Amino acid sequence: MAALPPYATLGERIWHYSYLAICGLIFLFLIFPILVIIPLSFNASPYFSFTPEMLTFDPAGYSLRWYHDFITNPNWQGAVRNSFIIAIFSTIISTFLGTLAALGLSRSNFPFRTTVMGILLSPMVVPFIISAAGMFFFYSRINLQGTYTGVILAHAALATPFVVITVTATLVGFDRSLTRSAASLGASPARVFFRITVPLITPGVISGALFAFVTSFDEVVVILFVGSYKQRTIPWQMFSGIREQISPTILAVATILILISILLLASVEILRRRNERLRGITST
Amino acid sequence: MTNPDTTQEILTTADGVPLKVSLKRALRRKKRNSLLLVAPLFLFILLTFLLPITDMLLRSVDNKIVPDLLPRTAPLLAGWDETGQELPGEDIYHAMVEDINEGAATKTILRLGRRLNFERAGMSSVFRKTARKVKGLQQPDSYQAEMLKIDQHWGDINIWRLIKRESGAFTKSHFLSAIDRQTNDDGTIGPKPEYKQIYIKLFGRTLALSLLITVLTILLGYPISYLLATLPTKTSNLLIILVLLPFWTSLLVRTSAWIALLQKEGVINDLLVAVGLIANDHRLAMIHNQIGTVVAMTHILLPFMVLPLFSVMKTIPPSYMRAARSLGATRFTAFVRIYVPNSIPGIGAGAILVFIMAIGYYITPELVGGTSGTFISNMIAYHIQGSLNWGLGAALGTLLLLLVLALYILYDKIVGIDNLKLG
Incomplete structure (x- = not known):
């Protein structure tokens, strides 16, 4: 959809600009709900809408009270702590296991590759509500329901497919002759692995770890079933907050989360570019 | 050059091992190593x-709870002819008294009552009442008469038929309930009474709303994917951030954003009142109903449509359109006859992905769906956390899982599961 040629007819011009307008509206639909949260989180009154004071840009209409509430409220403090504990541990587990498996799966002679891949990716395929139900039943049987261990294991299981996919994707473009030439130059298998393979797959591993972290940090269905108040995470707290006593603190938290996702988006993009550069694929 | 007679001599490695054997061994070791790398994750996912x-x-x-808690009655009931009009014999009444007595001591009998109550309302109170009074029975002349005195329901042959029907270690009643059927008193399978038929309707609503959401994401996703695919890369890289940012933003953030926008005292209603389109006391109900679910989920799932569609459209060479135009096609004809068919794989991939994600959605319908906009997953959650009818929740979950797996097989046939793209 490059610019219109000078010979475009009036009809074509009208169509072109109305098409652009439609696209603009759709982009607005995508981004407006996210942006509207940000000013609302500075609301001085406990409403989810703009007050007259806010619309006239009266400073009295704005305040940081919901951010203050977020920082001082023990419910939210615990949620932030739990979110990080659970996400970090499940990311470590899933990145370690997922990277190993991706290395194995990428070898050309792996038997039953499709089936094994299907099983390893199954946690991503099954709807969260079904995983949550199954884990609730099974983890209560073995006394893991309502424990940190249970939640961490559950989140690690849900996150591994993302690690497997991203690391496998890095390995697809992996030039085997690099490891072969290292070996032929006398490097031991361990040395080849740490000096050649690891630096090349690191971007894939890191973006896999990021995906795993986000999966756990964002996950709310499974934790509602497998966890309890003690393991409450930020999404858990938001969910119960929206359901019970709705307060703009949720919007303050949401604004902070939006900033975090902008940071994540930027870092994944940087990693992707670095990965392409390392593999010699130049993106235009 | 070697003599043809001596080529029989086997090629060996430096240590004298035949090359073939050595190669085989090396390959086997490689295979074992790759299996060892995958094994930990495989076990982890398994467990x-x-x-x-x-x-x-x-x-x-x-259904183990029933034979486990009625260890004496269940085997005896197997010998009782439930097709006749005769109540069970004295021995079965005696066995039931003993079983209830034992269960009352450990309070487990209440769980049995609750289990049977799912099949027939009132069973829970029959067992509770009997458990309370049965202790006093000391070697009566007739156990049957005494039990009838405690609760006359024990004289109802249909209760005994129910207990016999459900006395096996497995039951089909959860699946029957999940598709709005029941076993009638005469042992035939028929539909539940009209007012209890909710699950088929709920499955239908889940599918219908998911389909609607999928169609909406196609309608909204197609124009912007086309724009992104045809713009110069520099501009499209910037615009795609508008798609990726919602994709990376927490689901709950987006759901609470829609609550802020759509609710009665929310931004959109305020705006409409301020503009004067609606009166202050006639604010639109756009949330806690189907509108809320459809709007919020369309927004949440739209990136999953745009990303595959965009990546397919990027591969359509612009020369195709130019060729069609140079052969005399109008812009419209060229678009419909050349571009759209080429973009079908992207529509297919995006549509199935969105549809699969939609039918299993829980959080958004729960928070913005009210009662009319909820999905089957909300019912599963209700049975697990609310009504505690875990068997029925599991049966509904199994049906949903089968549906999703069938759709994934379709997806795999059309797109290939390895082509799932992230971000």
Whole structure:
């Protein structure tokens, strides 16, 4: 959809600009709900809408009270702590296991590759509500329901497919002759692995770890079933907050989360570019 | 050059091992190594994920609670002819008294009552009442007469038929309930009474709303994907951030954003009142109903349509359109006859992905769906956390899982599961 040629007819011009307008509206639909949260989180009154004071840009209409509430409220403090504990541990587990498996799966002679891949990716395929139900039943049987261990294991299981996919994707473009030439130059298998393979797959591993972290940090269905108040995470707290006593603190938290996702988006993009550069694929 | 007679001599490695054997051994070692790398994750997924899913599948037919808590009655009932009009014999009444007595001591009998109450309302209170009074029975002349005195329901042959029907280690009643059927008193299977038929309707609503959401994401996703695919890369890289940012933003953030926008005192209603389109006391109900679910989920799932569609459209060479135009096609004809058919794989991939994600959605319908905009997953959650009818929850979950797996097989046939793209 490059610019219109000078010979475009009036009809074509009208169509072109109305098409652009439609696209603009759709982009607005995508981004407006996210942006509207940000000013609302500075609301001085406990409403989810703009007050007259806010619309006239009266400073009295704005305040940081919901951010203050977020920082001082023990419910939210615990949620932030739990979110990080659970996400970090499940990311470590899933990145370690997922990277190993991706290395194995990428070898050309792996038997039953499709089936094994299907099983390893199954946690991503099954709807969260079904995983949550199954884990609730099974983890209560073995006394893991309502424990940190249970939640961490559950989140690690849900996150591994993302690690497997991203690391496998890095390995697809992996030039085997690099490891072969290292070996032929006398490097031991361990040395080849740490000096050649690891630096090349690191971007894939890191973006896999990021995906795993986000999966756990964002996950709310499974934790509602497998966890309890003690393991409450930020999404858990938001969910119960929206359901019970709705307060703009949720919007303050949401604004902070939006900033975090902008940071994540930027870092994944940087990693992707670095990965392409390392593999010699130049993106235009 | 070697003599043809001596080529029989086997090629060997430096240590004298035949090359063939050595190669085979090396390949085997490689295979073993790659298996060893995958094994830990395989075991991990097996223990933390596949076993729980299996547990849920088994729970949908599991009925061990009944034979376990009626160890004396269940075997005796097997010999009783439920097709006749005769109540069970004195021995069965005696066995039931003993079983209830034993269960009352450990309070487990209340769980049995609750289990049977799902099949027939009132069973729970029959067992509770009997358990309370049965202790006093000391070698009566007739156990049957005494039990009838405690609760006359014990004289109802249909209760005994129910207990016999449900006395096996497995039951099909959860699946029957999940499709709005029941076993009638005469043992035939028929539909539930009209007012209890909710699950088929709920499955239908889940599918219909998911389809609507999918169609909406196609309608909204197609124009912007086309724009992104045809713009110069520099501009499209910037615009795609508008798609990726919602994709990376927490689901709950987006759901609470829609609550802020759509609710009665929310931004959109305020705006409409301020503009004067609606009166202040006639604010639109756009949330806690189907509108809320459809709007919020369309927004949440739109990136999953745009990303595959965009990546397919990027591969359509612009020369195709130019060729069609130079052969005399109008802009419109060229677009419909050349561009759209080429973009079908992207529509297919995006549509199935969105549809699969939509039918299993829980959080958004729960928070913005009210009662009319909820999905089957909300019912599963209700049975697990609210009504505690775990068997029925598991049966509904099993049906939903089968549906999703069937759709994934379709997806795999059309797109290939390895082509799932992230971000």
